[in-house]
Amino acid sequence: MTTRVVLVGGGLANGLIAWRLQSNPGVELTVLEREATLGGNHTWSFHDTDVSEDQMRWLRPFVAASWAGHDVVFPERRRSLEGGYLSITAEQFHATLGGVLGDRVRFGTAVRSLGPDRVELDTGEVLQADVVLDGRGPGPVPGLEVRYQKFLGQFLELREEHGLTRPLLMDGTIPQQDGYRFVYTLPFGPRTVLIEDTYYSDTPDLDVPALRAEVSGYAARRGYAVTRMLREETGVLPIVLAGDPQRIWPAAEAGLPRTGIRAGLFHHTTGYSLPEAAGLADELARLAASPGGLGTSATVGPLIRRRFLRRWRQQAFYRMLNRLLFVAARPDERYRIMQHFYRLPEPTVARFYAGRSTFGDAFRILTGKPPIPIPRALWSLLKPLPRTTPQPKESA
Ligand SMILES: Cc1cc2nc3c(=O)[nH]c(=O)nc-3n(C[C@H](O)[C@H](O)[C@H](O)COP(=O)(O)OP(=O)(O)OC[C@H]3O[C@@H](n4cnc5c(N)ncnc54)[C@H](O)[C@@H]3O)c2cc1C
Structure with missing residues (x-):
C-alpha cells in the first residue's frame, strides 16, 4: 500500500x-x-x-x-575548541x-x-x-514569551586571503549594544568569509543599514579588502x-x-x-x-x-538560562554569562549546543564565580516576566 x-x-x-x-x-x-x-x-x-x-x-x-575546531573570544577569555563545525x-x-x-x-x-x-x-x-x-x-x-537572537550576515569576497583556518563562532570583544552582541565569522574559502553581526536582544527590530555598516566596519578592522558582497541573509530567531x-x-x-x-x-x-x-x-x-x-x-x-x-x-533548563541572560543581566553585561559559560569542559559545551545537557552540566553551568550578582539572578527566576507581544519571526 x-x-x-x-x-x-x-x-x-x-x-x-x-x-x-x-x-x-x-x-x-x-x-x-x-x-x-x-x-x-x-x-x-x-x-x-x-x-x-x-x-x-x-x-x-x-x-x-566543514572545519576541524573553532574559536571564541571575549574581553577576558579566549578559547580554541576541538569540536568540528x-x-x-x-x-x-x-x-x-x-x-x-x-x-x-x-x-x-x-x-x-x-x-x-x-x-x-x-x-x-x-x-x-x-x-x-x-x-x-x-x-x-x-x-510563548520570547526574546530574540537577530543577525545580519554577509558573504564577502576578499582581495587577499584572510588566513583563517577555522570559524570564530563568537567575537564578543566588540562594543556591546542592543543586548549581548558578537560577530560570527566562517571562512568558507581562502578569500571568502561569512561575517554575521549578531545580537541577543529584547526586541525583534533589525536596522538593516546599520548592521550592514557594522559588518563593513568589522571587516575593515580585520584588514579585509572586500571586492564583492556575494550574498546577504538576516534572521530573527525566537529565544524562549x-x-x-x-x-x-x-x-x-x-x-x-x-x-x-x-x-x-x-x-x-x-x-x-x-x-x-x-x-x-x-x-x-x-x-x-x-x-x-x-x-x-x-x-x-x-x-x-x-x-x-x-x-x-x-529544555526547561535552557528557558531558565534565558531568563538569567535576559532578565537578570543588564544588556551590557550579558556577554559575561557567555564568557563564563565558555570556561566549561568541552563535552559540557557540546551537549549544550546539541540540546542534551545533563544534570551535571546544569550544575557546572550554574556554579563557579557568578558573572552577575546572585540575588539578582534569583530574583529573575522568581519574578513575573514583563509581558511583551511575542511574535517570533524571522526574515531571510
Ligand atoms: C538566516 C537564518 C539563518 C539560520 N541559521 C541557522 C543555523 O545556522 N543553524 C540552525 O540550526 N538554525 C538556523 N536558523 C534557524 C532555523 O533552523 C531555520 O529558521 C530553519 O530554516 C527553520 O526550518 P523550518 O523547516 O521550520 O522552516 P523554513 O526553513 O523557514 O521553511 C519553511 C518553508 O515553507 C515555505 N512556505 C511558507 N509558507 C508557505 C505556503 N503557504 N505554501 C507553500 N510554501 C510555504 C517557505 O517558503 C519555506 O521554504 C537560521 C534561520 C535563519 C532565518
Whole structure:
C-alpha cells in the first residue's frame, strides 16, 4: 500500500524529511514550495556533536563547508575548541535535494489552507493525502514569551586571503549594544568569509543599514579588502523564556502534523533547529520503514506533538538560562554569562549546543564565580516576566 505524503513548505525540516523518505517505495511524496527554490536564503550551521554519526552520514551531501575546531573570544577569555563545525548552504540544499526529488517538488506553489487529508492551493486546486506535514516555518505562536537572537550576515569576497583556518563562532570583544552582541565569522574559502553581526536582544527590530555598516566596519578592522558582497541573509530567531506548550500546540490540533519550528522543534537558547529537524526526519523514516508504515495524519500528528512536548520539558533548563541572560543581566553585561559559560569542559559545551545537557552540566553551568550578582539572578527566576507581544519571526 502506498502512503501519499504532502509536505507543505520545502524548507529545512520538510526538506530533510523528504530526503529521508524519498527512497521508500511505500511513500509517494509531493513537496509544495511557494518560492522558486528549496531552503530559502539560509546558511544552516551545526557542531559535529549535535548529530549522531548516522545523521552525519546522511547530512553530508548537503554540507558546503566543514572545519576541524573553532574559536571564541571575549574581553577576558579566549578559547580554541576541538569540536568540528559544519555549514549547509541553501544553494547546496536546493541542488542536492531538488536533484533527487525532481518533479516531486512543485515550486511557486503557495498553499492557502490545509487539513489532515487535503491541501488547498492558492489557485483553488485541491490535493488529497494520507499525511499532510505543515512545515511552513515561523508563524504566530500564542502562549510563548520570547526574546530574540537577530543577525545580519554577509558573504564577502576578499582581495587577499584572510588566513583563517577555522570559524570564530563568537567575537564578543566588540562594543556591546542592543543586548549581548558578537560577530560570527566562517571562512568558507581562502578569500571568502561569512561575517554575521549578531545580537541577543529584547526586541525583534533589525536596522538593516546599520548592521550592514557594522559588518563593513568589522571587516575593515580585520584588514579585509572586500571586492564583492556575494550574498546577504538576516534572521530573527525566537529565544524562549517561558510558555505554555498546551497553547502552543493544542491537543485539539494534534491530528494536523507540524514540522520544524512550526512544531516548536528548536533549541530554546540558540533558536537553531537543524539537530531537531534531523531527529524528526529520522523518526518519520523509521516509522515509514516499519510494518505499519507512516499511517495517516491522525497517527503522525500525535507522534510529532509528543516529541514537541518531550523536547519542551527537556529544555526547561535552557528557558531558565534565558531568563538569567535576559532578565537578570543588564544588556551590557550579558556577554559575561557567555564568557563564563565558555570556561566549561568541552563535552559540557557540546551537549549544550546539541540540546542534551545533563544534570551535571546544569550544575557546572550554574556554579563557579557568578558573572552577575546572585540575588539578582534569583530574583529573575522568581519574578513575573514583563509581558511583551511575542511574535517570533524571522526574515531571510
Ligand atoms: C538566516 C537564518 C539563518 C539560520 N541559521 C541557522 C543555523 O545556522 N543553524 C540552525 O540550526 N538554525 C538556523 N536558523 C534557524 C532555523 O533552523 C531555520 O529558521 C530553519 O530554516 C527553520 O526550518 P523550518 O523547516 O521550520 O522552516 P523554513 O526553513 O523557514 O521553511 C519553511 C518553508 O515553507 C515555505 N512556505 C511558507 N509558507 C508557505 C505556503 N503557504 N505554501 C507553500 N510554501 C510555504 C517557505 O517558503 C519555506 O521554504 C537560521 C534561520 C535563519 C532565518
